[in-house]
Amino acid sequence: xxxxxxxxxxxxxxxxxxxxxxxxxxxxxxxxxxxxxxxxxxxxxxxxxxxxxxxxxxxxxxxxxxxxxxxxxxxxxxxxxxxxxxxxxxxxxxxxxxxxxxxxxxxxxxxxxxxxxxxxxxxxxxxxxxxxxxxxxxxxxxxxxxxxxxxxxxxxxxxxxxxxxxxxxxxxxxxxxxxxxxxxxxxxxxxxxxxxxxxxxxxxxxxxxxxxxxxxxxxxxxxxxxxxxxxxxxxxxxxxxxxxxxxxxxxxxxxxxxxxxxxxxxxxxxxxxxxxxxxxxxxxxxxxxxxxxxxxxxxxxxxxxxxxxxxxxxxxxxxxxxxxxxxxxxxxxxxxxxxxxxxxxxxxxxxxxxxxxxxxxxxxxxxxxxxxxxxxxxxxxxxxxxxxxxxxxxxxxxxxxxxxxxxxxxxxxxxxxxxxxxxxxxxxxxxxxxxxxxxxxxxxxxxxxxxxxxxxxxxxxxxxxxxxxxxxxxxxxxxxxxxxxxxxxxxxxxxxxxxxxxxxxxxxxxxxxxxxxxxxxxxxxxxxxxxxxx
Amino acid sequence: xxxxxxxxxxxxxxxxxxxxxxxxxxxxxxxxxxxxxxxxxxxxxxxxxxxxxxxxxxxxxxxxxxxxxxxxxxxxxxxxxxxxxxxxxxxxxxxxxxxxxxxxxxxxxxxxxxxxxxxxxxxxxxxxxxxxxxxxxxxxxxxxxxxxxxxxxxxxxxxxxxxxxxxxxxxxxxxxxxxxxxxxxxxxxxxxxxxxxxxxxxxxxxxxxxxxxxxxxxxxxxxxxxxxxxxxxxxxxxxxxxxxxxxxxxxxxxxxxxxxxxxxxxxxxxxxxxxxxxxxxxxxxxxxxxxxxxxxxxxxxxxxxxxxx
Numbered sequence: 001x002x003x004x005x006x007x008x009x010x011x012x013x014x015x016x017x018x019x020x021x022x023x024x025x026x027x028x029x030x031x032x033x034x035x036x037x038x039x040x041x042x043x044x045x046x047x048x049x050x051x052x053x054x055x056x057x058x059x060x061x062x063x064x065x066x067x068x069x070x071x072x073x074x075x076x077x078x079x080x081x082x083x084x085x086x087x088x089x090x091x092x093x094x095x096x097x098x099x100x101x102x103x104x105x106x107x108x109x110x111x112x113x114x115x116x117x118x119x120x121x122x123x124x125x126x127x128x129x130x131x132x133x134x135x136x137x138x139x140x141x142x143x144x145x146x147x148x149x150x151x152x153x154x155x156x157x158x159x160x161x162x163x164x165x166x167x168x169x170x171x172x173x174x175x176x177x178x179x180x181x182x183x184x185x186x187x188x189x190x191x192x193x194x195x196x197x198x199x200x201x202x203x204x205x206x207x208x209x210x211x212x213x214x215x216x217x218x219x220x221x222x223x224x225x226x227x228x229x230x231x232x233x234x235x236x237x238x239x240x241x242x243x244x245x246x247x248x249x250x251x252x253x254x255x256x257x258x259x260x261x262x263x264x265x266x267x268x269x270x271x272x273x274x275x276x277x278x279x280x281x282x283x284x285x286x287x288x289x290x291x292x293x294x295x296x297x298x299x300x301x302x303x304x305x306x307x308x309x310x311x312x313x314x315x316x317x318x319x320x321x322x323x324x325x326x327x328x329x330x331x332x333x334x335x336x337x338x339x340x341x342x343x344x345x346x347x348x349x350x351x352x353x354x355x356x357x358x359x360x361x362x363x364x365x366x367x368x369x370x371x372x373x374x375x376x377x378x379x380x381x382x383x384x385x386x387x388x389x390x391x392x393x394x395x396x397x398x399x400x401x402x403x404x405x406x407x408x409x410x411x412x413x414x415x416x417x418x419x420x421x422x423x424x425x426x427x428x429x430x431x432x433x434x435x436x437x438x439x440x441x442x443x444x445x446x447x448x449x450x451x452x453x454x455x456x457x458x459x460x461x462x463x464x465x466x467x468x469x470x471x472x473x474x475x476x477x478x479x480x481x482x483x484x485x486x487x488x489x490x491x492x493x494x495x496x497x498x499x500x501x502x503x504x505x506x507x508x509x510x511x512x513x514x515x516x517x518x519x520x521x522x523x524x525x526x527x528x529x530x531x532x533x534x
Numbered sequence: 535x536x537x538x539x540x541x542x543x544x545x546x547x548x549x550x551x552x553x554x555x556x557x558x559x560x561x562x563x564x565x566x567x568x569x570x571x572x573x574x575x576x577x578x579x580x581x582x583x584x585x586x587x588x589x590x591x592x593x594x595x596x597x598x599x600x601x602x603x604x605x606x607x608x609x610x611x612x613x614x615x616x617x618x619x620x621x622x623x624x625x626x627x628x629x630x631x632x633x634x635x636x637x638x639x640x641x642x643x644x645x646x647x648x649x650x651x652x653x654x655x656x657x658x659x660x661x662x663x664x665x666x667x668x669x670x671x672x673x674x675x676x677x678x679x680x681x682x683x684x685x686x687x688x689x690x691x692x693x694x695x696x697x698x699x700x701x702x703x704x705x706x707x708x709x710x711x712x713x714x715x716x717x718x719x720x721x722x723x724x725x726x727x728x729x730x731x732x733x734x735x736x737x738x739x740x741x742x743x744x745x746x747x748x749x750x751x752x753x754x755x756x757x758x759x760x761x762x763x764x765x766x767x768x769x770x771x772x773x774x775x776x777x778x779x780x781x782x783x784x785x786x787x788x789x790x791x792x793x794x795x796x797x798x799x800x801x802x803x804x805x806x807x808x809x810x811x812x813x814x815x816x817x818x819x820x821x822x823x824x825x826x827x828x829x830x831x832x833x834x835x836x837x838x839x840x841x842x843x
Contacts, residue, residue, distance in 0.1 A: 041614070043613050043614055043615055044614070044615030044616070046615060049615055051570070123577075123581045124581075124585075125581075126578075126581040126582045126584065126585040127578075127581075128568065128570070128574060128578060128582060130578055130581075131574075131575050131578060140577075143577060143578070143581075144577040145577075194616065195616050197615070197616070198615075198616050198617065215788065216617075216622075216625050216626070216788060217625075217626065217788035217789075217792070218698070218699055218786075218787075218788040219698075242698065242786065243786075243788075244697065244698075244783075244786035245783070246697075246783045246784060246786060248681070248784060249696070249697040249783070249784055249785065249786045252684050252688060252689065252696035252697055253695075253696050253697050253698065253786070255689055255696070256688050256689060256692070256695060256696040256697075258695055258696060258697065258698060415799070416565075416799060417563075417564065417565025417566075417569045417799070417801055418563065418564045418565055420565060420569050420570070420571060421564040421565045421569060422564075424569075424573050438572075454572075454573035454574065454575060454576075455572060455573050457573075
C-alpha cells in the first residue's frame, strides 16, 4: 500500500469521522423537560447557608417557606395556612397546613422550622446569612454566642403551630418569611447528616419539585414532588437547570433549542431578541449608582457631590450604553415596593429627588463650592470593578463630567475582590456600586447608610439620619413608617451621598409558548405554575 | 534506576517550591474567600473564619496544609459547601481529560502527517497549503474558532449541539476548537524536524541503498524527526488534559479548566492550591516520561547524562 494513500485516508477518517459521530447522535433538549439556564454552580443547596441568587432559584423549586411571594410581590400563605399577629407587632403565631409534606412523605411540622432557624443561627454552622434571622428575638445574641438557643424567639407549640417573637416590630416580616433563609429543613435528615444537601437522595425538600440528579457544573434535574400539598397546580413534569455562566453559550443554546428559558444574555443582542418577542424585561429590585466617599476631599463637600450627580445624563446613558431598558434612577429606592399597605408604589409616592442632566444647577453648585467651571478642583479618581459594562458606563460619565463641569476624572479598575476590599475600607473617592434588595421593603435600601452599617461604604455619618431610620424601624403604624423612610431618603439626597444612575432590570429570555413563570422583583424565579401552551 | 530516584527527588522539591510560592502569593492578594458585596457582621465573619481555620496564624495554616497534602487530602473547598478539592478534581478532571484525549488524538493524527507531507513536498504546493493552514491554526485563538464552529455547525446547520456535555455529539465541536493550535504546532515541528533529518547523510545512504520512500520516511527519518514533537507533547498533554478555561466556558463543559480561573476570583484558597499541585504533578510526571521516550527514540540520548555535568 502506498504511504500517500494511508495518510490520505487518515485525513479523511479524521475529518468525516469527527463530524459524523456527532451528527448521528445529535440531540436536542429532552422532549418533556422545561430547560432553564440557571447560572453558576450552586455553592450549597442548604437554604440555611446559601446566599446567592442561583442558589435561591434552585431552592425556590424544592423548598417552600411559611409564606411565598405572589405575582405582585405580596406575601401569600404557603406552608402556613393562616396566622395571627399581636397588636404590638412583636408576636406571630402561624398555623401550618396539615397536608404540607416533605418529598419523602413526612409531614412538615413546626419543629422543622424551629430547628432550621435555630441551627442557621448556631455559630458553629457559621452561616453567612445568619443575619437574615437577626429579626428573631435573641437571634443576634445567640449567633454571637451571648446566649443559648432556648432564648431564640421561635418555638413549636405543637406539630402545626409555630410561635415567633421578634426583636422589634418588622412590617415586612411576612415577606421575609418567603426568603430562603426562612425555609424549613427536614429535621431527621439534617440532624444526623452534615452532607445532606450535597446528594439528591438526602436533599429532602417540601417544594413543588424535587431534585433527581445533580451533575456538578453541568445540570440539575427535577421531577414533581408527589407529596407537595398544592401539586394540582404543578403542570411541568420535569425541569432541568443548566449550570453555565457564559452568556454567549446561553444564547447559542436558546437559539439551538437546547434551553427554553434564560436570564444571562449579551446586552448587544437585546434589541434583536426584543423584536423577536422572546425577551421580556422584568423589574428588579436594585440600584446602580456611584458611591461618594464622603470623607475624602473634595467629595466631603455636599455641593461638589450634588453637582457631580446632577451632571449625569442618565437617559442618554441608558439609551446608548447600557441598552437594557433600565429606568433612570433619580432617587435611591427602586420601583416595585409597596408604600403603606394597599397604597401606591413607594417610588411613585416619594417621587424624584433630582433632575436628570441638570447642568445649570450643577454648575451653580460647583461655583458655590469654590470651583467655578471646575477650576481649582483636583483630579478625582473613580474606581470600578473590572467589567466591560462598568467600564463603558464609567467612561461615559467621565466624559459627561469633563464636558459639563470641566472636571477631570481618572478611571481605575480592580479585580472584584480587590475592589470590594478597597470600597469597604473607604480606600477610594468615587466607586461604582450596585445594591440589590434582600427583601421587598424600602428598608433594605434605607438602612444601608446608617453610621454603624457594615455596608456604609460612603462612610456617611449623620445622627439625624440614624435617628430617622431607628424611628422607622420601631414604628408600628405603617403610614408613619413610610413617611419617615421618605424623609430619610430626602436627607440622603440633601447630603448627596450617592449619584444614582439606573434602576436594574432583569431580562428574561423565554419562548413565547411558555406561560406561568413567576419572576419576583427580588429576582427569584418560580416554575411552580409554569406550563407550555400547545 | 539512579536516574529515576534523582528525578523523583527533584520532582518533590519542585512541587514543594510551587506549593510554597502559590500559598504565599495567594494570601498576598487582597480580599479573601468570604469577601462579599454585602459586608458581613463581624461575628459572622469570625464564625466562618473559625470554621475554616482562617483565623490561625499563616504559618500554622501553611503547616497544616502541608500535613494534609502529604496525606493526600487537598482540603475542603471554601466556596462549595461540603465538597472537597479531591471531589472537585475527581468529578471534573475526567471530563477535561476525555476532551483532551480526543483533541490530542486529532492533533497527532492530523499534525504529524501534515508535517511529513509538507517536508516531503518542501517548497511545493502541498507544503504551502499545509503551512498556510498551520499559520491560521496558530494565530486564530481557540475562542474564535469555537465561535465559528458553533455558528456553522450548531446554529446554521443544526447538526451538533451548541454547548453542554451530553453524549458523544457534544464532544465534537469543543474537541475541534481545542485541537486547532496543537495540530498546527505539531505539523510545524514535524516539518522542520523532518527537513533537518532528510538532509542528513544517513538518509542519503539509505536512499542510495534503494529503499522505497515509504520505508525511508517511516523506518529511518520519522523517529529522529519526532524528537521536538515529543518535547512539545509533554507540556501539551498536561495542559490539554487539565482543560481550557475558555473552551469549557464557551461550551458550558463541567471540566477542570474553569477552576483554574474561577478559584482565583473566588479566593477559594484550597482549590487554587489543589489544582496547582495537581497540574504541576501531572506536568513534572509527563516531563519525566518525555525524557524516557527520548531514550527510546534515539539511543544516543542517555538518561543519566545530566548527572555527569
